[in-house]
Amino acid sequence: MAPNEAEAALAREGGASWRAARRAGGLLAALRDQHLGVILLLPSALTFLVLLVFPLGYGIWTSFFQRHVLDPEGVWVGLGNYVWLFGNREFWHSLTISTFWAGATVGLQIVLGTAVALLLHQPFKGRSLVRGLVLFPYMMPVVSVVLVWMLLYNALYGVINYLLVASGIVGAPIAWLSDPDSAFWGVVFVGVWKYLPFVVVIVLARLQVIPQDLYEAARIDGAGAVARFLDITLHQIKDVLLVVALLRTIFMFNNFEIVFLLTGGGPLRATMTLPILVYEQAFGTYELGRGSAIAVVMFFLLIAVMSVYFAFLRKEPD
């Protein structure tokens, strides 16, 4: 259905003919589902076209140019930016950092999130209050999260260092975000803290629909707690976990704010993820073409992961 046909259909129904058709009981017949459906989809289609599809194409186009941010034209370099990219150690370094960042945050989110969901699935007094509170880090603005963790991590008066030193776990305060050895885990911890609620909510929702008689039957068969967890709980939630892990991986891989605001990609590029490298190339060194080329590579990685997701959905129509 071409959009202009749909508009024409709407025009035909406009004004007085609308009432006439309705009187005649022919409105539903005249305005067939397909027409109205397309009309309702038009605003979103227009939004996608102008704000997503065109910019994507324009981004790919820009990646074939050497172009300064203030330069109206730029110089055609063909695949030059990609050649530069794949021969550049910093690109491979950032790809590695991004992969580890996504892997570490998602892995910890899944394991901790499942544990927390299991805990909140047990009955105890005040459970609904705790369930509510656990969501809060997700609702907190990223900037507030980043600022409070900067204060908590502070080497001179940060409370984390105070507690670690006072309890004898470490001998001297750690400059969490400015030491190349600890910065990566420093940002990972914040990423886990902020986005854990999501995994908790989704796993908890899944736990609540596991049929109780499965557990009864297993108990009668003499299965212990560990066996019941592995054979029933884990088996039941594994599809949800896989989907959540996949989606979280994409979001963490693409996440710019958390790491950029905490460390700016440093110290010594220890936390230089791909989105930060895009930013650095495009707005730090004003190489829009190189920045675009990195972003395009990120886009194709996204397509690859999403294909896995869609293939999985096809297999499990639920």
Next chain:
Amino acid sequence: MPPRNAARLYPLVLLLLAFVAFPLYWMASTSLKPQTEVFRVPPTFVPETWTLRHYVELFWLTDFGLLFVNSLKVCLVSTGLALVVGSLGAYALARFRVRGKEAYGRLVLLAYMFPGALLVIPLLLLFRQLGLTNSHLGLSLAYLTFAVPFVMWVMRDFFASVPVDLEEAALIDGASRLGALWDVVLPQAVPGLIATGIFAFLFAWNEYLFALILISDESLRTLPPGMMRFVSTTDTNWGLIMAASTLATLPMALAFGLIQRYLVTGLGAGGVKG
């Protein structure tokens, strides 16, 4: 399961609460301590002296009020637009037989996952041509790139879960499809729209990269880039910075307190952004 387990659970629950709530508590309590107490070692876990000085300073000495209002404007406009555009599309995907609907649904999900780093360069170039840089409307439009797919993705499932019977009854009574949407479906969709709207608002409220790149005029700045500026310009006035962080959290805390029940629905249904 009998509550005999409870005693064993509480230490774990307390640990969880400490992990989740301590940063929140630290943010709020630091904002209420005088400057000298903020830097004290060992730190005071309960403020010795309580003061609202940082909050007064925030409005008298910084442009926090302006940043807050600017952010509110941009986020409300983008959320409103996204709710209208997105729920119309979501309703169509949930109820109508449109050719290519499934493919379109997938495109929506893909759009929802687009990295901001990919869009920011072409959007800057495009918006500069259109005169939409340094404009709150421009930034609101940029936020539609994630808000519209998000609303469509969540509301599609929501509309699909609303029983068709009432709509059919309205149609038999002579209502038009659009009339049925407005009078019958919309009232039932309100909780879903509120929860979805709050998340769309939250994502916009969080957004930093577009806000930094598309707006350079200081008087138009929004909260995220504006607040990060406090870290360097006000040196290490952590009391002030924590007061700003607390106030920036406030709208979300209010929304959270008011409709926590719906939020869980919204988050579970597809609030997988971040």
